[in-house]
Amino acid sequence: MRDLGEFIERYVGVWNEPDAARRRQSVAALWTEDAAHFTRTIEARGHQEIAARVTRAHDEFVASGRYRFRPHAAPEEHHGGVRFAWEMVPADGGPVAAVGTTLMLLAADGRIRLEYQFPDPTPA
Numbered sequence: 001m002r003d004l005g006e007f008i009e010r011y012v013g014v015w016n017e018p019d020a021a022r023r024r025q026s027v028a029a030l031w032t033e034d035a036a037h038f039t040r041t042i043e044a045r046g047h048q049e050i051a052a053r054v055t056r057a058h059d060e061f062v063a064s065g066r067y068r069f070r071p072h073a074a075p076e077e078h079h080g081g082v083r084f085a086w087e088m089v090p091a092d093g094g095p096v097a098a099v100g101t102t103l104m105l106l107a108a109d110g111r112i113r114l115e116y117q118f119p120d121p122t123p124a
Contacts, residue, residue: 007110008075008084014054015069016062023058027051031112039117065091072099080106 014026027050031037037044037053044053061067067088075084081103088098100119107113 004075004077004082007082008071011112012069012071012086015057017058018063020055023054024051027054029111031115032107032109035112035114037112037115037117039119061088067091067097082106 010026011030014023014030017023017026024047027047031047031050033047035046035050037050042053044050062069068091069086069088072085072087075082077083083101083103085099085101087096087100089096098119100117102118103116104112105114
């Protein structure tokens with residue numbers, strides 16, 4: 001991967017993007033057509049379902065202006081896998097509201113093939 005930091009910024013930016021059309025375009029640019037996104041309770045496959053998943057998270061946490069997502073700590077990459085930590089923070093700069101880790105397996109073109117999100121216990 002050429003610039004892992006830039007890739008992660010683009011990925012996190014999708015979750016914060018207020019424009020639905022740009023979110024859909026970003027999903028197509030970052031995930032393969034047959035990609036899958038998993039959390040403990042959600043399975044989204046393909047661009048349409050992944051875009052809907054991102055939109056639900058955006059509508060719940062970001063659209064109100066209450067929170068935003070950002071990378072946390074340096075990402076790691078090897079053999080087509082990427083791991084990074086993220087956090088959800090209040091837009092007004094308050095304490096961290098949620099943290100987690102994401103593991104991605106990338107296709108040969110550098111887009112996400114498989115993605116697994118692991119939310120951590122909410123910080124005290």
